[in-house]
Amino acid sequence: MSRLFSLADIFGRLLEAYGPQHWWPADSSFEMMVGAVLTQNTAWSNVEKAMERLRANRLLDAAAILSFPEEKLCEVIRPSGYFRVKSARLRGLCRFLVDGGGNPSRFEKVPTPELREQLLSVKGIGPETADSILLYAFSRPVFVVDSYTVRLLDRLGRLPGKGTYSEVQDLFMRGLDPDSALFNEYHALVVIHGKERCRKKNPLCEGCPLHEICGKG
Ligand code: SF4
Missing domain, CATH: 1.10.1670.10 (Helix-hairpin-Helix base-excision DNA repair enzymes (C-terminal))
Incomplete structure (x- = not known):
């Protein structure tokens, strides 16, 4: 009872x-953010395979992803499933980071509610993904x-x-x-x-x- x-x-x-x-099983803030996008609707084991391929292609960097051909990026992250959607979301997140200076530490002084709104404004980033990024990549109490x-x-x-x-x-x-x-x-x-x-x-x-x-x- x-x-x-x-x-x-x-x-x-x-x-x-x-x-x-x-947690979170990643080597850097950027990897955590990438993982938060790739883990949507799939098992973590599939995310790990996609992360390995990103690492092998030297793509664990926002600017590197943005300058990489989109079709090829889809192929690299294919193991994570929904790879076309996730490729677009990943590029949107990278654009957000690069526009903000390219380094997650540039966001340190942004208040949490404001940073959350900014993340939610990235296409395909919903509350769970935004909050995962806030908690695990930015250590915000969310x-x-x-x-x-x-x-x-x-x-x-x-x-x-x-x-x-x-x-x-x-x-x-x-x-x-x-x-x-x-x-x-x-x-x-x-x-x-x-x-x-x-x-x-x-x-x-x-x-x-x-x-x-x-x-x-
Ligand atoms: S496994 Fe879930 S449903 Fe069962 S006792 Fe534990 S918390 Fe409750």
Whole structure:
């Protein structure tokens, strides 16, 4: 039977069960941003293949991507799926970075709400991708919401309102300290929990670290 519990309680239980996740798996801020675009609607293993090909073609640089022929860029990132759409989104993001000086550090002084609006103005960058970039590439305390987050809250009986992106994000950002390291780890733990245990079909409720506080398990 479920009972009242805090977001910190959920975090503690997930951390104890899975340990620190050390996200985001990338060597630079730019790689994190590229990964945030390529991971849309695909598994991370496909993103890794596309990243390897970008690296092999010396394309882990905004200016290099912009000067690379679009058709060839599509071919390079093909393993990530939806490669034409993603190629256009990647180029849009690179244009945004280059117009801003080409170096992510140039954005350090831009307030988070303003930077978020700027990212959202790039075609194809939606709230989840923008917030992933803000959190993982710019270390801004912005909680990233994805389908794993919504499913978990729903199963825990804690989905706010209609479960929209901003409602779920508000829940976390009001309920936790504005700490980018905490938001980073929390999101990573929700993802691993959603992949390994709280799956869409046939969740593995027996032995779940949240079983005691879950309305569904
Ligand atoms: S008990 Fe089951 S439904 Fe609830 S969080 Fe765990 S795996 Fe998900």
